[in-house]
Amino acid sequence: MTKNDVAAILEEIGNLLELKGENPFKSRAYFNGARTLQTLAEDLGVLVREKRLGELPGIGDALQQKITLLVETGSLPFYDELKASFPAAILELLDIPGLGQKKLKVLYAELLIDNVDALEAACLDGRIAGLTGMGEKTAANILAGIMQRKKYAGLHRYGEIIEQAQDLLDWLRGHPDILRLSLAGSIRRAKEIVKDIDLIGSSADPAAVMADFILHPEIERVLSHGSSKSSVLFKGGVQCDLRLVADADFAYALHHFTGSKEHNVALRQWAISLGYKLSEYGLVAESAGAPTLTCRTEAEIFRALDLEDIAPELRENLGELEAAEKGLLPRLIEWSDLKGCFHNHTTASDGKNTLRQMAEAAASIGLDYFGISDHSKSSVHVNGLSEEQLLQQVAEIRLLNKELDDIHVFAGVECDILKDGSLDYEDAILSQLDYVVASVHSSFNLSEGEMTKRICRAMENPHVTMLGHLSGRLLLLRNAYALNIPDVLKVAAETGTWIELNCSTYRFDMDWRWWHQARDLGVKCVINPDAHSVQQIGNIKLGAQIARKGWLRKQDVVNCLDLDAIKNALKKPKL
DNA sequence: GCCGTTTTCGGCCCGACTGTTTTCAGTCG
Numbered sequence: 001m002t003k004n005d006v007a008a009i010l011e012e013i014g015n016l017l018e019l020k021g022e023n024p025f026k027s028r029a030y031f032n033g034a035r036t037l038q039t040l041a042e043d044l045g046v047l048v049r050e051k052r053l054g055e056l057p058g059i060g061d062a063l064q065q066k067i068t069l070l071v072e073t074g075s076l077p078f079y080d081e082l083k084a085s086f087p088a089a090i091l092e093l094l095d096i097p098g099l100g101q102k103k104l105k106v107l108y109a110e111l112l113i114d115n116v117d118a119l120e121a122a123c124l125d126g127r128i129a130g131l132t133g134m135g136e137k138t139a140a141n142i143l144a145g146i147m148q149r150k151k152y153a154g155l156h157r158y159g160e161i162i163e164q165a166q167d168l169l170d171w172l173r174g175h176p177d178i179l180r181l182s183l184a185g186s187i188r189r190a191k192e193i194v195k196d197i198d199l200i201g202s203s204a205d206p207a208a209v210m211a212d213f214i215l216h217p218e219i220e221r222v223l224s225h226g227s228s229k230s231s232v233l234f235k236g237g238v239q240c241d242l243r244l245v246a247d248a249d250f251a252y253a254l255h256h257f258t259g260s261k262e263h264n265v266a267l268r269q270w271a272i273s274l275g276y277k278l279s280e281y282g283l284v285a286e287s288a289g290a291p292t293l294t295c296r297t298e299a300e301i302f303r304a305l306d307l308e309d310i311a312p313e314l315r316e317n318l319g320e321l322e323a324a325e326k327g328l329l330p331r332l333i334e335w336s337d338l339k340g341c342f343h344n345h346t347t348a349s350d351g352k353n354t355l356r357q358m359a360e361a362a363a364s365i366g367l368d369y370f371g372i373s374d375h376s377k378s379s380v381h382v383n384g385l386s387e388e389q390l391l392q393q394v395a396e397i398r399l400l401n402k403e404l405d406d407i408h409v410f411a412g413v414e415c416d417i418l419k420d421g422s423l424d425y426e427d428a429i430l431s432q433l434d435y436v437v438a439s440v441h442s443s444f445n446l447s448e449g450e451m452t453k454r455i456c457r458a459m460e461n462p463h464v465t466m467l468g469h470l471s472g473r474l475l476l477l478r479n480a481y482a483l484n485i486p487d488v489l490k491v492a493a494e495t496g497t498w499i500e501l502n503c504s505t506y507r508f509d510m511d512w513r514w515w516h517q518a519r520d521l522g523v524k525c526v527i528n529p530d531a532h533s534v535q536q537i538g539n540i541k542l543g544a545q546i547a548r549k550g551w552l553r554k555q556d557v558v559n560c561l562d563l564d565a566i567k568n569a570l571k572k573p574k575l
Numbered sequence: 576g577c578c579g580t581t582t583t584c585g586g587c588c589c590g591a592c593t594g595t596t597t598t599c600a601g602t603c604g
Binding site: 029226 | 588603
């Protein structure tokens, strides 16, 4: 049982306890415990074995026992009994917008509603509207929530809505009554999955701004409309919340609504320890005689609390406050630090543009070098290259380099890691390339041990320069395969194998949560677009955002090296 | 159920908006 499995069970327990009418703080304790496990950098099995679970924040005696039982035996009688006292599908109803635990509890107790179809029927035949505390509008809202959920599932990949968010920001900034305006929420923190677009603005006439905001031509439905907050649903299914405050409150509101919630809770505690009370409205001295503070910017709020300015991407309560206190925050990478990239495809395998088009497009966004790595022969479904085709492409690249003077093209391959950890070409072929990206494209269902061994064996090959999309996940589509990432990181450090941060909007893989640890082990990151078209080369900008989230600096990312330095790095034997 | 320099009991972030209600509860972030 992985830590994510355990975390999912703790969350489920939290929800079931709320439905049961338990002390809400008790169920919150389960949610907190789940969150701790999800962001755990260590191996859960090791923690359990060494009886160190209690050292984790939010894990006390009771959770320690329950987690230990789950890890050691794979089951938990407390959970089984709790689950058995409710219908199987009831928690799915909590995903419907507008329906929380309290209403769900009433629906189940009064009408025995325990699935989406029964809920939909009850909305339509008037039974919902007849309950105390619920009326026609409640029924209509729940119904709209069911429809919305069916249509859009409510979650979005960061890389697919960030552009829309930026456009919206620009549109709204043109409003004459807007003073300041920023993205907030998880999209500002560059989370790989985003629920909605949060905007925070300041205005002397918020009602006027709101009145115009809800007239945006791309809006499908206005969900709520007030003078300080409005929510709309855009065509295409993205929800956007706009909050407006007085300009004096802007920095506080921006910080508050950027979150994360966990960061905010920690920062409030921190403020209390210094004698202040922090909220979205201000930073107020609690002790008599202390000066009243006015912060114009978030940086000023942090400074007032004796902290370095914490970048939004780092605000996850994963050590950023402690680092900011000691002046140890990393100087985070910027996309413009990137000088090139390595994992890109052409029409030779499954790309949409030719070798030359790709190289010229890379040059046009200012890159100094660019690597071509088409698929290897086992990936027949994506037109993987035979040995002859691959060597032919290498020859073409050598010729192209004589023509192009503003970019250098490296010849590589995305070589399949076969089921047993061997590679898809012989060493005699691989040795003729400038570099090799090794990736898993098949046999996803191996055990964790087998998959870990497979990938580690591939890294032992001296020709393997880097690992591609380490976990194989496709965001919102496919889970990562079973893999012991700490073990992989250890071997990557020992063998000098780089690990890719794949910038496909579906991947962002390796996950940002691991990079801080990888960095501390000395594992180098390489930010790659996995571009299958000229447009996708630009995804390295998104990748740099995610790298920032993983605490990465310029010196941790090899493709920040200039052309001469990267040539030397590629020539150097890795072992 | 967790936590602790006001500590082993009594808190646990809190305000906007909506809808159902005559003063407030639920949801959301």
